[in-house]
Amino acid sequence: MLQETALTNTKAENKSLNGSELLLQALEKEKVEVIFGYPGGAVLPIYDKIYDSKILHVLPRHEQGGIHAAEGYARITGKPGVVIVTSGPGATNIVTGLTDAMIDSLPLVVFTGQVATGVIGTDAFQEADILGITTPITKYNYQVRNIEDIPHIIKEAFYIATSGRPGPVLIDIPRDIATAVTEVPEEREIYLPGYQPTLKPNYLQIRKLTEAVSRAKKPVILAGAGVLHSKASCQLKEYAEQQNIPVVHTLLGLGGFPAEHELSLGMAGMHGCYTANMALYESDLLINIGARFDDRLTGNLKHFAPNATVAHIDIDPAEIGKNVPTEIPVVADAKEALIELIAQEGKPPSHHEWLKTLAGWKIEYPYVYENNANTLKPQKVLEMLYQKTNGEAIVVTDVGQHQMWAAQYYRFGKANRWVTSGGLGTMGFGLPASIGAALADKDATVLAVLGDGGFQMCTQELAVIRELNLPIKIVILNNVALGMVRQWQELFYEERYSHSKNPVQPSFVKLAEAYNIKGYVIESEAKAEEVLAEVLQNREPVLLDFRIDANENVYPMIAPGKGINEMVGVKQK
Amino acid sequence: MKRIITLTVNNRPGVLNRITNLFSKRNYNIESITVGHSEIEDVSRITCVVNVENDQVIEQITKQLNKQIDVLKVTDISEQSIVARELALIKVLSTPNTRSEMNALIEPFRASIVDVGKDTLVIQITGESDKIEAFIELMKPYGIKELARTGATAFLRGTQRSSNQVKNISIV
Ligand SMILES: Cc1ncc(C[n+]2csc(CCOP(=O)(O)OP(=O)(O)O)c2C)c(N)n1
Numbered sequence: 001m002l003q004e005t006a007l008t009n010t011k012a013e014n015k016s017l018n019g020s021e022l023l024l025q026a027l028e029k030e031k032v033e034v035i036f037g038y039p040g041g042a043v044l045p046i047y048d049k050i051y052d053s054k055i056l057h058v059l060p061r062h063e064q065g066g067i068h069a070a071e072g073y074a075r076i077t078g079k080p081g082v083v084i085v086t087s088g089p090g091a092t093n094i095v096t097g098l099t100d101a102m103i104d105s106l107p108l109v110v111f112t113g114q115v116a117t118g119v120i121g122t123d124a125f126q127e128a129d130i131l132g133i134t135t136p137i138t139k140y141n142y143q144v145r146n147i148e149d150i151p152h153i154i155k156e157a158f159y160i161a162t163s164g165r166p167g168p169v170l171i172d173i174p175r176d177i178a179t180a181v182t183e184v185p186e187e188r189e190i191y192l193p194g195y196q197p198t199l200k201p202n203y204l205q206i207r208k209l210t211e212a213v214s215r216a217k218k219p220v221i222l223a224g225a226g227v228l229h230s231k232a233s234c235q236l237k238e239y240a241e242q243q244n245i246p247v248v249h250t251l252l253g254l255g256g257f258p259a260e261h262e263l264s265l266g267m268a269g270m271h272g273c274y275t276a277n278m279a280l281y282e283s284d285l286l287i288n289i290g291a292r293f294d295d296r297l298t299g300n301l302k303h304f305a306p307n308a309t310v311a312h313i314d315i316d317p318a319e320i321g322k323n324v325p326t327e328i329p330v331v332a333d334a335k336e337a338l339i340e341l342i343a344q345e346g347k348p349p350s351h352h353e354w355l356k357t358l359a360g361w362k363i364e365y366p367y368v369y370e371n372n373a374n375t376l377k378p379q380k381v382l383e384m385l386y387q388k389t390n391g392e393a394i395v396v397t398d399v400g401q402h403q404m405w406a407a408q409y410y411r412f413g414k415a416n417r418w419v420t421s422g423g424l425g426t427m428g429f430g431l432p433a434s435i436g437a438a439l440a441d442k443d444a445t446v447l448a449v450l451g452d453g454g455f456q457m458c459t460q461e462l463a464v465i466r467e468l469n470l471p472i473k474i475v476i477l478n479n480v481a482l483g484m485v486r487q488w489q490e491l492f493y494e495e496r497y498s499h500s501k502n503p504v505q506p507s508f509v510k511l512a513e514a515y516n517i518k519g520y521v522i523e524s525e526a527k528a529e530e531v532l533a534e535v536l537q538n539r540e541p542v543l544l545d546f547r548i549d550a551n552e553n554v555y556p557m558i559a560p561g562k563g564i565n566e567m568v569g570v571k572q573k
Numbered sequence: 574m575k576r577i578i579t580l581t582v583n584n585r586p587g588v589l590n591r592i593t594n595l596f597s598k599r600n601y602n603i604e605s606i607t608v609g610h611s612e613i614e615d616v617s618r619i620t621c622v623v624n625v626e627n628d629q630v631i632e633q634i635t636k637q638l639n640k641q642i643d644v645l646k647v648t649d650i651s652e653q654s655i656v657a658r659e660l661a662l663i664k665v666l667s668t669p670n671t672r673s674e675m676n677a678l679i680e681p682f683r684a685s686i687v688d689v690g691k692d693t694l695v696i697q698i699t700g701e702s703d704k705i706e707a708f709i710e711l712m713k714p715y716g717i718k719e720l721a722r723t724g725a726t727a728f729l730r731g732t733q734r735s736s737n738q739v740k741n742i743s744i745v
Contacts, residue, residue, distance in 0.1 A: 135591050136598045140642050143586065160642060194583065195642040318636035321629070 019147045019178040020049040023111070026154035027055060032082050034058060034073065034439055036066040040086025041126060042113025045178040050084075058439070058468065061460035063090050065432035067097025068458070071106050072396060072436025075419045078231065080107040080161045080169075081436060087113040087175075088126030092133065096426060099137040101168040103423030104252060105229060107161040108168035109154070114143065116176040130172050139167030147180040152188050159190050164197030165316040166229055197315060201332035201340050209287070209311050209328050210346035213243055216285035216309075218354045221247045222268070225422075226290015226314060226334045227256035233415040235338035236289065237261070243348045246358055248276040250291045251407055252422040259391075259411035265358060269297040270558050271404040274365035274570045277558070279358060280305050281565040285349075288312040290334045293323040294423065303563025313337045367408045368555075368572045375549035376524055378402060378477045382409035384525075385447060385475065388532050393445045393473075394419065394437045398430030398454030401483040404554045406449045417444075428457030431474070435461060438470040445471055445536065452478040452505060462515040462543075471539040474517075476508055479550040487553045492560075512543035519543040575604065576631050576651045577727050580619040581611060583643040591641055592619065601625070601634055605659075605724025616645065620726045622702075650729055657727035660699045662687070663709065666716035667694045675715065682708050693718060701725075 017025065023046060027035070034056045039047045050057055060066035063085045070081025081101075085094055091112040101108050115124040131141050140160050142153050150173075157169040213219055227236050233256045240247050240263050247257040248268045257264055268276035280286060286308040291297065293312075298304040304324060311328035312320045320329045330337050369379040382405050385393070395410050396419040397403040403420055412418055419437050421429040434448035455476050465472050479486075485500040509519030520531045522544055535542045555569025582588050589608060596603050604622040611618040625631050631649060639647045667675055672694075679686065679696060682704065688695035698708050702725050709720065 131587055132590065135587065136594050141587070145586075192642060194645040316640065318633065318640050322633060 015184050016181050017184055018045070018181045019144075019150055019173065020046040022147070022150040022182070022184070023154065023173070023178070024049050024053050024055070026151045027082065028053075029151075030080075030154070030158045035082050035084055036060055036070045036073075036436070037084035038063050038066055038086065038090055040090050040113060042087035042115060042175045043084060043090075043111075043173075043178070045175065046084060046111070046113070046173070056439075058435070058464060060432060060435075061463050062458065063093035064096055064428065065435075065458050065461040065464070067094040067108070067110070068100070068426075068429050068432035069436035069439075069461075069464075070108055070110075071097060071101050071104075071429070072419050072433030073440045074101070074106045074108060074166075074436070075433070076394065076416050076437050076440035078107070078162075078229070078416075080109045080158055083108060083110040085110070085112055086126070087115055087130070088128045091128050091130040091172075095133060095137065096424075096428075098134055098168050098170065100421055100424040100426045100429065102137045102139065104421065105166050105225065106168065107166040109157050109161050110168060110170045112170060112172045113178075114172045114174040117145070117174045118176070120174065130170070134170050137168070138170045139165075141170040141172070143172040144174065144177050147177050147182045148185045150177070151185060156190055156192070160192075160195065164195070197333075198317070198331045199315070199333040199336050201313070201330045201337040203340075205328055205330045206337070206340045206344065209330065210341065210344040212285055212309055212311065212328060213245070213287075213349055214347040216349040217351050218283045219243075219245045219285040219287065219349050219351060220265070220279045220283040221245050222250065222280065222286060222288045222291050223247055223253045223256045224250045224289065224291025225252035225256075227253060228290075228415055230290065230315070230334040230336075231415070232289075232333075232335035232338050233257065235335050235342065239338050239342050242342060243346065244351075244355070245287070245349070246279060246355070248272075248279055250294070250297050250422075251420065253291060254407060254418045255412035255415045258413045260413060265362070267407055268564070270299070271408065271554050271556065272297075273367055273408070274556060274567060275358060275361040277556075277564045277567060278361060280308075281563070283308045286310050288314070289338070290314060292319045295323075298323065299558045299564040299566070300561055303565055305564075365570055369552070370572060372549070376522070376528065376546060378405050378479075378546070378548045378552055379409055380525060381475070381477065381528060381546050381548065382406055382449070384528055384532060385449075386410045388536050389445055389447070393417065393447045394441060395447045395449060396420070396430055396434040396437050397448075398450040398457075399425045399427045399484075400451040400454060401479070401487060401552070401554050402449050402451045402477040405477070427451075427454040430454055431458045432461045432464075434472050434474075435464050435468070435470060438472050439468070445473065447473050447475055449475045449477065451483055452476055452480060452508070453482045453503075455508070459511065462512065462517060465541045466515045466517055470541055472541050473535060474512075474541070474543040476543065476545050477548050478505075478508070478545050479548050479552070480505060481550055484554070490553070491557075508543060508545045517541050517543055519545060521545045521547065523547045574625060576623050576625055576649060577655070577657060577725065578621045578623065578631075578635060578638070579648050579650055579728060580621070580638060581613075581645045582617050582619060582641075583645065584610070584615045584617045585643055588617070588643045589619075591643065592638065595637055595641070596623075596634075599633070599637060601630070605722070607724045607726045609726070618726075618728075620724070622725050648729075650727060654730045654733050655727050656730055657701055657725045658699055659702050659705055659723055659725045660697065661705045661709070661720065661722045663696045663698070663712055663717060664693050664719040665696060665712050666692060666718060668692060671715055675712075678708075678711050684708060
């Protein structure tokens with residue numbers, strides 16, 4: 001009832017609302033579908049209004065789970081994930097998620113409760129200086145000082161979170177502001193003279209790039225998550241095909257270009273494939289579209305693309321030239337830049353030799369593992385999952401070996417099917433993020449591919465999966481170890497497995513059953529066939545405890561400090 | 574090398590925190606930072622003196638600063654024709670014996686004595702940072718008890734030599 005009056009009441013007609021009502025009205029105006037929130041003292045006035053709201057509210061079982069779910073939602077939809085938490089501990093519990101969203105450029109609008117204005121600064125009960133804490137990990141943050149500002153601040157926050165390079169925005173709301181009453185203020189235009197993201201590319205740079213392409217002998221496109229954020233995967237495909245340029249992906253960019261396309265070279269980086277890494281190494285023209293040359297991608301910068309002219313298309317000028325010297329800087333939205341590039345109809349490069357070499361490498365050096373009838377290989381599990389979901393599932397991962405295997409073996413045909421914590425590498429991300437992803441695309445099957453370690457960092461969110469009956473297939477690649485740590489200790493610490501092996505584990509199946517979710521232990525390929533055939537048919541949540549070969553390592557690998565051309569484990573011994 | 578960057582920023586809560594945070598997060602070395610109102614209402618002016626190893630670092634700093642939503646404009650004015658001033662207060666030991674000798678130093682520097690104690694003087698000096706440093710060196714032998722420097726504040730002179738284009742860090 002409140003909402004109806006609120007929606008029709010766009011003009012300020014001496015209608016009085018309190019701060020919490022203004023907040024919910026603003027969220028409706030932004031067409032928010034879901035709030036991930038957890039109540040507490042400072043946000044009780046807001047929760048009292050949520051009680052009447054039509055917006056779906058999801059109660060995670062820990063605020064960290066809430067914000068990761070919001071990230072999963074944002075990653076799939078491109079819309080901001082909305083989070084509401086209370087002051088103090090509620091607010092500090094979302095710090096990891098904010099940092100994760102900041103580094104992976106995910107749009108979030110996060111509301112934190114705050115103690116009343118009059119006691120701020122007195123170390124009042126559940127007071128935390130959340131503005132101070134979150135300044136370096138938010139794109140922007142606000143504390144509401146006047147109730148009249150609420151609608152405008154929220155409007156601005158949504159704009160900032162989603163425009164330019166997306167990121168998290170936090171709004172801190174003192175308790176008295178949430179209860180104060182005011183007349184609905186007049187709507188104001190957004191005016192941010194210091195924030196004017198450049199969307200259209202500079203024409204001269206586009207010309208320069210087009211000419212460089214026509215002269216190139218070994219061109220390659222590096223497609224990052226910027227392609228996904230700007231919804232440019234169609235344009236990327238069109239441009240790559242028009243110019244016949246092969247495409248390499250970053251970890252976060254997967255899905256921006258169809259994996260089965262003949263111009264696709266796969267993922268580059270620390271655990272990328274031979275062809276992708278060598279293509280970057282050997283290239284004479286490297287066109288980076290929306291990737292930030294992260295060190296996990298480039299390896300030792302001294303050996304990164306040593307012969308290449310580097311072009312970099314990025315909406316964030318600060319990324320250009322930050323790590324890799326760049327000859328052709330293009331500050332623009334990826335889609336706008338690609339549209340301009342396509343319109344040039346430049347002369348494609350003559351690079352038959354290069355394409356032949358790359359095609360040869362693809363055949364010679366695919367991802368390999370040794371299958372073995374006695375053990376269940378994680379790579380095999382992912383291959384089966386890929387086949388049985390026709391490559392159409394949403395795949396959400398945690399962080400570790402399983403994450404890399406998922407990136408290697410699940411071949412994405414479409415954009416926005418892949419949710420992973422890249423820049424921060426946040427264990428505990430996967431399970432809650434899969435909740436947000438499932439809410440974002442209600443028809444999709446969601447595979448939450450997790451390690452046994454990371455699963456235990458946010459297990460409590462099983463309750464939400466059950467409560468909302470989400471079709472999430474929880475795939476635990478259980479090696480009874482912190483596998484990635486174990487792998488590094490094996491390779492770089494003389495097999496001294498300090499605190500990485502054989503932790504005491506609960507029965508994951510029983511744990512799932514405790515939440516009324518069905519679970520299976522799967523120890524063989526045959527069993528996997530049988531169970532997957534059953535559980536992928538239905539829309540029920542399920543937990544699959546795959547007992548994989550505990551000694552399996554992720555290869556290829558570029559050891560820390562090594563160049564992108566110095567992969568090990570490229571070929572079967 | 575030393576670089577002087579000036580910023581105009583919205584005068585809003587948290588702005589200075591965001592800027593100093595950025596310096597520490599990115600591991601940049603600030604030598605001094607001054608903040609105050611500008612000629613425009615609600616716009617503050619910040620002058621930062623930073624020590625950087627090369628041009629690439631200064632480019633990153635200016636780009637990162639520019640990215641901040643409340644930062645309206647960032648200019649690296651190091652190579653321009655500028656007016657840069659700093660103020661220092663120096664409390665220095667002084668006895669009747671040394672006082673006239675000190676006066677002889679104060680005058681050419683156009684410094685002034687702003688407080689006289691039983692055995693100390695407080696000297697105020699304004700000028701470019703080099704001049705202030707030179708003066709401090711001269712005062713050292715007398716025994717400096719306290720020193721407070723404001724850090725440089727600066728802007729462009731009215732006329733620029735045309736060859737030196739102002740390095741506005743623009744987006745393209
Ligand atoms: C919050 C957090 N703590 C620690 C780490 C360091 N870390 C990276 S991978 C990893 C092991 C993950 O083990 P598991 O979840 O079992 O996955 P696996 O590698 O075995 O697939 C650890 C501890 C991290 N990335 N995040």
